[in-house]
Amino acid sequence: MGFALWALFSAVFIGAAALGSATQSPTHFQSPTHQPAPTPPTLPAFVPSAYGPVRVILKVNLYFDGDSLYGAWYPHIRTIFVRDSLPLWFANAVLEHEKCHVALTDYGVSLPDEVEERVCDAIAQQRSIEALSR
Numbered sequence: 001m002g003f004a005l006w007a008l009f010s011a012v013f014i015g016a017a018a019l020g021s022a023t024q025s026p027t028h029f030q031s032p033t034h035q036p037a038p039t040p041p042t043l044p045a046f047v048p049s050a051y052g053p054v055r056v057i058l059k060v061n062l063y064f065d066g067d068s069l070y071g072a073w074y075p076h077i078r079t080i081f082v083r084d085s086l087p088l089w090f091a092n093a094v095l096e097h098e099k100c101h102v103a104l105t106d107y108g109v110s111l112p113d114e115v116e117e118r119v120c121d122a123i124a125q126q127r128s129i130e131a132l133s134r
Contacts, residue, residue: 057083097124
C-alpha cells in the first residue's frame, strides 16, 4: 500500500507544485481558481457499512506478524485501526483503503491477499483523489 499512496501524493501535491512553478514562484502558488487547497476532514470515530457501523481507532504502534502497518481491518471485532503518527491526508487515504476491506468482507468477496490489497489500493486512491478535488 505504501507505494500506491506515495504515487497518489506525488500526483496530487508534487504535480500541483510543478504546475505552479511554471507560472509563479513556488512560494506564491495559487490554484487556478485562487482558492486554498481543501483540508482533509478529521478521521471519524465510526464509518458506516452494510452490517452496521465500524469503529475507527487511532493506534500508536500497529504491527501484524512483525510488520509495521499503516492501517488494519479486524473483522472479528468490526474495527479499523489507523496508525496515529500519520499526517492527516495520509491517514484519510489509509482509512479509505481499510473501508474497502470492510466492504469486501461485508459482501462476502474473498480474493487472494495480494489481489485484495491491489483492489483496495486502487479504490482508495480514486476516492482520495475525488475527496481532494471537492
